[in-house]
Amino acid sequence: MTSAPDTRQRGSADLWLDAATEILCEAGVDAVKIMPLANRLGLSRTGFYWHFKDRAALLDTLIARWEARNTGNLVARTEAYAETICEAIFNIFDCWLDENLFDSRMDLAIRNWARTDPGLQTRVDAADDRRRQAIEAMFTHFGYSETEAEVRAMTVIYTQIGHLSMQVQETRWKHVARMPDFVEVFTGQRPSQSDVGRFMARHLND
Incomplete structure (x- = not known):
């Protein structure tokens, strides 16, 4: 044996x-x-x-890992404690800056793969729908109408996907420094200095 x-x-x-x-x-x-x-x-x-079992099993496990890590963690960040919508958006932005929460390279690779795999594209569409619904719920929680929440959620998602697809190259400092302005664009509200300070402390003092 x-x-x-x-x-x-x-x-x-x-x-x-x-x-x-x-x-x-x-x-x-x-x-x-x-x-x-x-x-x-x-x-x-x-x-x-x-x-x-085989290569197919490995690929399926890769997809499951992507769903759990990227979509799962993003949804969890929409449900994290926040006193304001601005703080809630900053919670989502943690995903864009922490690879342990959200693997941006893998997200792009999965999307590229899905272009030639209809079955995977269905799973990507479902993941995007889950992300959108979670962000919409976050906006409605803070008093936005359902229509406005939908549009703002789509703006958040499409902006990030575009950022990934364009493979924008910039320093971490510049990327983080722009985020309070993105919060204002996404919410229509200017984040408070305390909201900005807590976010910056998480990502510029590593």
Whole structure:
């Protein structure tokens, strides 16, 4: 009876997923293959099959990770405590600045992949709808009408998708410094100095 490879030989599921995510972001889904992954990790194909049935299972797990991390965390930020709509928008902006909350590169890679995969496009559409509904609910919570909440939520989402698609290059300081103005655009209200101060403290004092 052949013994199972130990952890050092097979790695962990997260290790394989992290490597697959990097390849997906660098070169697209067609480049996410078992042998290139094994070579990158210095592991064997046998280690891969300890965690995943096949390549299709790996890809499905990648999509599930994207849904949980990006959409799940974004929705959670819309539900985080906030005294004002401006503070609530700043909570969402945490996603754009913290890769542990929202992986921007993966979001773009998934969207590019979906252009040639109708099944995935359906899941992307569902994720976008979930994000929009969560942001709409946040706006209506603070007194915006349903129609206005819908338009403002769409503005937030489309702006971020456009920012990703254009692959805008700017310093972290400049990106953060512009965000109070984006809050005003998205909400129609100028954020207070205390709202701005708390947000800046989270992201410029790392």
